[in-house]
Amino acid sequence: MKGAAQEDAGNPPSLPEHVGETHSLPEHVSVNPLKMSAPLGGALFFLGLDRSLPVFHGSQGCTSFALVLLGRHFKESIPLQTTAMNEVTTILGGGENISAAILKILEKGPPGVIGLCSTGLTETKGEDIAGEIALFRKKHPEHAGVPVIAVSTPDFRGSHEDGFREAMVRTIEELATAAPHTVSGQINVLAGSHLTVADIDFLRELLESFGLDPIILPDLSRSLDGIVPDSFEPVSMGGTTLSEISRMGSSEHTIVLGESLRAAGEALLKKCGVPFVVVSRLMGLAAFDRFLVTLRHLSGRDYPRPLVRERTRLSDAMLDSHFYLGGLRAALALEPDLLYDMGHFLRENGAEVVASVTTTPSPLNARMAGEKAEIGDLGLLERRAGERGAAILVTHSHGRQAAARLGIPLVRTGFPVFDRLGAPHRLSIGYRGAREMLFRIANTVWSRDAENTPQTWYPSDFAKAGGQESGGEAASGFSSPGNGLRPQPTGRIE
Numbered sequence: 001m002k003g004a005a006q007e008d009a010g011n012p013p014s015l016p017e018h019v020g021e022t023h024s025l026p027e028h029v030s031v032n033p034l035k036m037s038a039p040l041g042g043a044l045f046f047l048g049l050d051r052s053l054p055v056f057h058g059s060q061g062c063t064s065f066a067l068v069l070l071g072r073h074f075k076e077s078i079p080l081q082t083t084a085m086n087e088v089t090t091i092l093g094g095g096e097n098i099s100a101a102i103l104k105i106l107e108k109g110p111p112g113v114i115g116l117c118s119t120g121l122t123e124t125k126g127e128d129i130a131g132e133i134a135l136f137r138k139k140h141p142e143h144a145g146v147p148v149i150a151v152s153t154p155d156f157r158g159s160h161e162d163g164f165r166e167a168m169v170r171t172i173e174e175l176a177t178a179a180p181h182t183v184s185g186q187i188n189v190l191a192g193s194h195l196t197v198a199d200i201d202f203l204r205e206l207l208e209s210f211g212l213d214p215i216i217l218p219d220l221s222r223s224l225d226g227i228v229p230d231s232f233e234p235v236s237m238g239g240t241t242l243s244e245i246s247r248m249g250s251s252e253h254t255i256v257l258g259e260s261l262r263a264a265g266e267a268l269l270k271k272c273g274v275p276f277v278v279v280s281r282l283m284g285l286a287a288f289d290r291f292l293v294t295l296r297h298l299s300g301r302d303y304p305r306p307l308v309r310e311r312t313r314l315s316d317a318m319l320d321s322h323f324y325l326g327g328l329r330a331a332l333a334l335e336p337d338l339l340y341d342m343g344h345f346l347r348e349n350g351a352e353v354v355a356s357v358t359t360t361p362s363p364l365n366a367r368m369a370g371e372k373a374e375i376g377d378l379g380l381l382e383r384r385a386g387e388r389g390a391a392i393l394v395t396h397s398h399g400r401q402a403a404a405r406l407g408i409p410l411v412r413t414g415f416p417v418f419d420r421l422g423a424p425h426r427l428s429i430g431y432r433g434a435r436e437m438l439f440r441i442a443n444t445v446w447s448r449d450a451e452n453t454p455q456t457w458y459p460s461d462f463a464k465a466g467g468q469e470s471g472g473e474a475a476s477g478f479s480s481p482g483n484g485l486r487p488q489p490t491g492r493i494e
Contacts, residue, residue, distance in 0.1 A: 032378035032402070034333050034395070035359035036415060038153035040066040041163030041193060042117035043080055044415075045171070046149075048191075048218020050239040051112030053105060055081045057098060057129055058119030059090075062155070072418035074224045079235050081105060085121055094122055095132045102136060106143055111235040112242055113175075114148045115167060120155030147242070149174050159359035160415065161260050161335045164193040168217065168264040175242060178272045179250035186251045187298065188274060189216045190265060192258025194338035194414070197221045198427040199282075203257075206430065209306075210299040215244045215251065224424060248272065253298055255279060258337040259364050280337070280364065282429035283437065284345040285314055310431035317435040318349060324442040326350035331385035333378060333395040334414045336362035342394060342413065343369035349438060355384035378402055392445060409444045 043054035043066055056063040063082035070078045083097040102114060118129050129150040137144065151170045153163040168190065187207065191200055200221040207214040222238035229237060248254075249272030256265040256278045265276035277294060281287035292303055328351040332339055336358050343353045346369065353370035357380050365373040374380060378395065382402040385393060393403045396414040403410035417423035426440075427433035 030377040030379070032382070032398070034357065034377045034381070034398070035159035035335075036069065037062075037066065037120075037155045037160060038158045038163030038166070039117040039119050039155060040069065041160030041165075042115065042151050042153040042167040043070065043163075044160065044193060044220075045164045045167035045218050046113070046115030046117075047078070047236050048220040048223055048239045049113055049115075049171075049236065049245075050223070050241045052115060052223075052236045052239065053079050053081060053111040053113075053234065054115045054117060055083065055101060055105070056117055056119055057083045057085070057094060057127065058121045059085050062119045062121065069416045069418075073416040074424050075421070076224050076227070077232075079233070090121060090125060094125070094127055095135065098129065098132045099136050099139070102143075102148065103140070105234075106146065108234060110143075110146050112146075114146065115171075116148060116150045117153045117163065117167070118151070119153070123152065123154035123156070147174060159335060161193050161337065162360055165260050165263060168261060169267045171217075171245065172248070172264060172267045173271065175245045176248045176268060176272055177246050179247075181250065182252050183213070183247075183250045184252065185211060185299075186213045186215065186247070188248050188251045188254040188268065188276075189214050190254060190256045190258075190261045190268075190276075191216055191218060191220075192261055192337050194258060194335060194341070195220075196426055196428065197225050197424040199429050199433070201225075202427055202430055202433065207295070209304040210295050210301050212295075212299050215248055216240060217245065217248070220424075226425075249274065253277065255294075255298075257282065259340070259362060260335075260337050281341045281344060283341045284348045284434050285311070285318070285431070286348060287341070287344070288430055288434065307431065310435075314431040314435045314438075317438050321438045321442040322350055324445045325438070327352065328445065329354045329389055329391045331355035331357075331381055331388070331390035331393050333357040333381040333393075333399060335359055336364045336373070338414055339373060340364040340368055345434065345437070346394075346441075354388040354390050355381060357381045357384065382406065392441075409448045411441055411444050 039056055039062065046052045046054040060082050063080060067078055067080050081101065083094060083101040085094050085097055089097050105111065105114065116129055116133065118127065133148050133150045149170050151167045153166055189203060197220050200216060200219060204214055204216060217240050219240045223236045227237050248268065251274050254265055254268055254274050254276035256262060256276050259278060259280050262278050265278065268274050269276055279291055279294065282291055292307065296303060330346055330351050330353055332343055332353060332355065334342060339356055339358050343356060346353055356368045356370060356373040357376045358365060358373045359375065361375065378399055381395065381399065382405065385406055390408060392409050392411060393399050394411045394413060397412055397417050397419050400410055400419065412420055428437050
């Protein structure tokens, strides 16, 4: 994690003499980290619960790192606490720190739920945080009304996608309750960590248009959606309520959005008997067509009329953008769920995925667009992109130095995106989201080239000048009209 943090502090490192060359460092050494930590993923999940407070059982440094990344990505005030482990408590045990931290939190004003995430520091020591919570319950029965959910999220294993899943599984195990009967039309939606605030808002509206009553877990659209409170609140403001989680056991079905959350769907099935279906893709024409068939089957209703118009607009956008995406060689580095969705979306629109780098083992890694995904860092992405002639990178904001060294554009997506505004509010799923993503990628490819000027409209004038005018054919990187005017790499970046 430190590598990613240091990367932001100053200028990019000196450029290598041969971009993309293979270095002798072993693959298990991370030079330019790609993944975020599992505790951060656990915190992200708890931020989607109403009046929730995530707590890291570790040092203040571990907590501040996650706090900075979450704050820079969402541009919101992030409630996050720590048990503040030091050298002595790390060696002798941190049970007292857990108890003291929870008591301090409850003194200031009880949150609706406390999510306690372990870190690499305490996991290495072998702290039994679930056992410590049980001891706290025995000593302080007066606080039995506030749920404290302990989640094992060591930094040294998995990524933020894994931490997000583990937090969801533990929350379902602790708070969901079985029901003797089902509520007609009520449906659970387990939302993956790759979905944005805008995506979740869209899903709620879509499900309601089919006559369904969704319970979304977690609901970041109600907690990290530009809320401006009148006064400071030390907990999350909005999100999935405890009563909604308790009612999940009475739902007719569960839709699991992302292969990484399959274990959460299984946990809900085991505890409450609610059947589930896993939806691995929501981005693009074919994927969303399949999702709508699923919703029609679950609801018994026909497709809402506005979707027909949105589908037509997406088809037109695919025609408009194919000059820029057709044959485009793309290198991707994302969490498995988002990598799978984005890679197949690009391939559906004519691009060629020449490199896929991811953060953690997943059944999706062998089913990616192009070759099997490699687990690695941004250094591996840079090498593969250079070796295979990628014309564009797709990853989060920490990939900007690699894009600069390679001289190709960067499409910022995933987590974190901190050097562009509005990342949490970008819609990427559904017909409308796919259209917006197509235009965004095509415009990124287009903007790497110099602007055309009236002097470039006449081939004879251009030829007399030797093809050197600013914005001319050679300068702009456009191939001949017979080649579809597809732009070629020129070394300019976004």
